[in-house]
Amino acid sequence: MRVVLAGLGHGHLHVVSNARKLADAGADVVLIDDGIFRYSSLAAGILGGQYTEEEGQLSSAALAAACGVRHVRGEVQDIVPAERRVRLRDASPIDYELLSLNLGSTVAAPFPVSAAASVFTAKPLSQLIALRDALRSMIERRQTVRLVVIGGGHSGCELSANAAALGRRYGAAIDITLVSPENRLMAKASEGASAAIEHLLRGFGVDTRTNSACEAINDEAVLLSDGTALPFDHVLLATGLRPPPEAKVHGLAFNEPGGICVRPTLQSISDERVFAIGDCAHFIDDPRPNVGVFGVRAAPILTHNLLARIAGDTMKAYRPQKRWFSALNLGDGTGFGQWGGYYWRGRLPLFMKDRIDRRFMEGYRRLYAGRPGRGTPDSPSSLP
Template sequence: MQKRGKKTIVFGGGGHAHLYSLRRTHELTAQRFEVVLVNPSRFLYYSGMAPGMLSRIYRPEEGRIDIKYLVEKGGGRFVKDYLTEIHPDSGEISLAGGRTIPYDVMSLCLGSGVPNQDFAASIDHLTPVKPVENMENLYWKLRGFEEWNGRPRVLIVGGGPGGCEMACNCRKVFEDHGIEGQITIVDANPELLKSAPGKARRIMREFMQRRGIEVLTGTRVVKVEDGVAHTQDGQRLRFDLLILAVGIKPPDIFRKSGLKVAYDDGLWINEHLQSVTDPRIFGGGDSVAFRGEPLTRLGVFAIRQGPVIFHNLQAFLRGEPLKKFRPQPVFLYILNLGNYEGLAIWGPLVWSGKRAWDLKHYIDTRFMRRFQYPEDRPGEVAEYFERLSEEDVCDVGVNIESPGALRAATGGTPCSATDDVSSLAREKAAGGVPLGYRKRTRRGGHIPSSTWLNWKRSLRRDNTMKPAAELREMFDRAGFDPNGELIVYCQSAACSGHQLFALKLLGHDNVKNYDGSWKEWGNSELPIQTRPDRLTTVADAARPYAAGVLGLAVLWMAARRLRRG
């Protein structure tokens, strides 16, 4: 095939290792590179929030990134399709829809899946933990047990980080919806979290016991039939739902395309994240094997590979030196234990509880803010949503099934199978405020004479409302007059609706919610104040910085300990 004038950079898959480049598509197109992203959905679901999506700590729209938006805002092209074969000889890729796309250089981040083990007679019995979209389907399967008369049994096969997070967050779903169910986690290894420090393994086992989760270690499942898992030692474990979390495996497309792969079919890459078969191909994330060996499959490595991939794609086309990727020997990972507690592991350091969860939440939400509908000019996001097709609007992720698809498409809005998904989704995205998008304004500040009161202060840790006495004391301290007129607002009149509800419950009848809120006021010429008269205490002022300070302190202590040891 004859090449075009522009050099073409193809991104195969919209995985975590590609986010850095996709956010900077405009830098590539400014250099007259053609940029093409191929992915079966316009959304990437962030793996760090996957367990929280299962337990509804996070809504689906809070845990996904619109990668179609990222590439198109920079002048690139999005192709919604599956990549089926790579042709290094001709420099092309084949797609499931029958098209071929040429590449001058390409990066592949195709993710991974949970292999269907030999013990499973049919995949109908299994709900694997990957891809991340399965969390939405799994949530609705668990909710389906609300209609049961008996005691549902959930069996989780695999005692690694993923399996442990699944068990803890399944328990939260049961507790939140009054489901009296049994949860069992089974693993062939003698301990859960076999590669973690001993303290982490001990904390996890004790936590499982407190949460009423049965743990069967040293137990290998060898066969699965309808509702029964057979173990090597002859046990028959009955289940109503089986979750498979026994490790993840790259797709077999690299091997089938004649590229050199590792023992697990991961694309073999060198220190430049470059294929050893075709130097025009780079890769990152779970689908590659760094120098022939897969790295620990955590998002931290994929994220750190992003800047190296971005540099090396350009350097290769210019004939310039490539950068090396240096995996960090010690890394932090925090497990979501399902009840706003976390288990943090950084090398030999281990700690758990609310502070570990706070740090994880801070890291994850800060990361998402970088990529969820960033605007480089006012109105950019609204324009994008105006040109979306009906098919694009209804695209909520690969293989998300009803009713999960309907609910995810509408940001959690209850609807039935007969509802028009596209109209509901468009209605939710009306006014230029799409799902997962924090609308920005021309000016920062607040409405003169208003008092700032964080709506989350009305909630307990478990997201339930505080008692009336505590709420009344909080509003009284803020100076709210129960007999006067009150107007509440926030960025887009959503969070302020929560405070409206709380005030109504306390007997404040003369309360209104400013529908335009700051998205209207901040973009107008109305007067503003830039030094808000906030209701603060020392704790309120310090809270936004607490997670960051905690993280730095932990890293400092870990570095000292490593130097001594």
């Protein structure tokens, strides 16, 4: 039985690392991705210069080879459940008996954007690396840098703080404006947390503008609903996460943003042979925000249920937790921690976040580090 894993997110890392259990049950496990796992939790720190890009990435080909998984380097174009087939861009399609989707999410602009504007997005990580390099290049040429960040959620706030930290690292001040259509930053957090993060950002020199909706980005300025035009050198979009277009699988039920509707067993409500996890999934019984912890916690359930489906055993239900620890890296050696309705700023939240993130990455990196081969991806056409 062929089990195809489309995308390598937090959840599929666990499945790949336990793939020998699937193989022992008679599965031929195939992973489709672009060759690199990018850890979003370290993204802001990479922008700010605290981490290297290598620390935030894993070789999916090497990991797959170490765990006995066949790796196909490619990009999913669409999925045809009626034919049990995954179509790839510029490559032959791959058939499956069981399919698991961990396709992540993208950032989309809900307003017109000029093709000539220097615009970056909060995901994927490669976009933030490119922004970091662009900012650093301007700083090294002693040019004044004007950065407009659009989106006042957790991501927009953390990235604004780290853009300011990048400037301090090079002895320069980046002119940063953070724009949000909401009446307060981090609108889904408590009012106290929102006020605290706004105070911190202003202390870093960030100009925060709430109740300011972006209507368009032209070649030279961000145009706001009140008529204000904000000139920029670069723009960073942190306007919320949406499942990628390929998650809108014809024949499967999905919600308005495009997340595949799944049962507690992580199976599509439309096709029990299709599983979904992470940002591309929508839990119909208990919707959750796009936070990596849910993909991590659901991963053991996904692995168990794939095995159960192969063996005809009983599946388990995944029940997302109601509260979870989160921390923003503020770029100055401190973090902004949140647990339920509690929040605090200090070195401890950043220490906890750094420890969790490093252990997570090193746990998977150790599976292939030091091995003689780095893994050679299989061509889709070589799969029987």
